[in-house]
Amino acid sequence: METETDLETTLLGPVLADRSCGDCTACCTVLTVNTPEFSKPAGTPCIHLSEQGCGIHAVRPRICRTWFCAWRRVAAMPEGARPDRSGLLVSLNFVQHPQNCLEGMSITVRALPGSDAIANGMAAAVLDSVCDQLVPVWFSDGAEKMLMHPDSDVARHVLSGTPAPADLQDEVAAWRTRYGVFAA
Template sequence: MPMDLETTIFGPLVADRDCGDCTVCCETLRIDTPDLRKPANTRCTHLGAQGCTIHAVRPDICRAWFCGWRRAAAMPDAARPDRSGLLVSLDFVRAPRNVFEGVAIVIRSLVGRAVFGGAAAAELIDGLCDQMVPVWIHDGEKKVLVHPEDEVANLVLSGAAPPAHLRAEVAAWRRLYGVFGE
């Protein structure tokens, strides 16, 4: 059975982690599927005081989607979204503005920009920047690319010839993400 992209990037669900009383995804994410439509930063209409009121018959998107904390074993327990103020997800943008938005890890702050200045956020970001997947941070107002680093990202986007020490890295990013620039 082929693995889905989220499992390939984050890994399978971590066996001893469950959502518990965390409902951040139900309140934060935009959902646009035939079964459920919900704007970003809007509480799902099916979310009640004890969680999902239609859990037994919830839409497929709710059955299949899990945040990065549920999938990435390297993320500490304290990184659960309702505890850390950070929601990690793999995002797919249908009409990306640049090659790094098509498929990317997004770390959303639920509590504003200041959370990104803390040691826990820095550790989380570093841990997610260890593969060839773009990583963005989003503070609710502004989205910033943090991986690849600026120099590499600018070379990938501009098409300019990279210096010798960055040639292999820039070529790898272009090979993997060039399809989104077409």
Template sequence: MTDLPRNADLETMLLGPVLPARDCGDCTACCTHLTVNSPDFAKPAGISCTHLTAGGCAIHTVRPHICRTWFCVWRRRADLPDAARPDRSGLLVSLSFVDHPQNCLEAVFINVRLLPGSDALRNGMAAAMLDRLCDQLVPVWFSDGQQKMLMHPATDVARHILSDTPAPVHLAAEVAAWRERYALFDADRPTAT
């Protein structure tokens, strides 16, 4: 792929459409844990939206455009179980876009956030979710609130994607596929052959 449009079509292409049988229910994790910076609404991460009440969104019927059109990965991936809903799993999974990434694996990626007080590491939910999410040519990063760690692609593959060194034969096809997909975001780096 040579072009990755930055819009809802990209989310649908990488994650699938919003599943009509899934709704947020009582989950309001995105209303607190995400940074929102859109033309019609802004709030910092870790701070509850001013419209969030004990009963949910106080302005749900007239909420900002970003709130009506953004969906976590659980709302799009049928292979994630009901227990993976952010308020149940303690993990908020989203597709992230970075305008000026440090490298091509930080331009468009799946971000798995461990929510405060979550037991997802201890009870195995984080491992189960990562196993399901690390299945395509989309980088997956995990954040525990202190550090951000690349989980997919594997370290040896990532090293070759980001460097000018040729990949060993057993990794060559995988590295080439990643480089081709993300070359748009790493245009200044010459590609090894």
């Protein structure tokens, strides 16, 4: 019997057996959690987070048992890209009311406070590892959010609805087909 694959596994790949969270708890502070079972705002440490990690790890909420950052799923990401080491948290992001069609579902690369990932080149390496498919990629440094993929010429045509030049027509059409469902 075949089981349905979740969207994160389809887009990012399965959880890699050779990568573990270890001491990393970035998601426990950085992300918003809003489920019936558990909620916390972004940028706020989970109430169960202790110096030793998750204080309720054995009985943690389902969202905490089933969610994994992209470093745990994307084999092409550098080993050093684990969030606590790289200063970057990469995840699949869903926006309920997107400002444009490329925000509805995307990969978000977040620079964590104090991160030097831009200066040391890790941000570029991580972006190279996730900007290779038909999934928008945004980079956020905490102050601004910038679209990194698709490139600006393709994004401009996708968002404006203007006809694309011949060399971009197929790519623009593919993005419009996949993300048109998020158009306002």
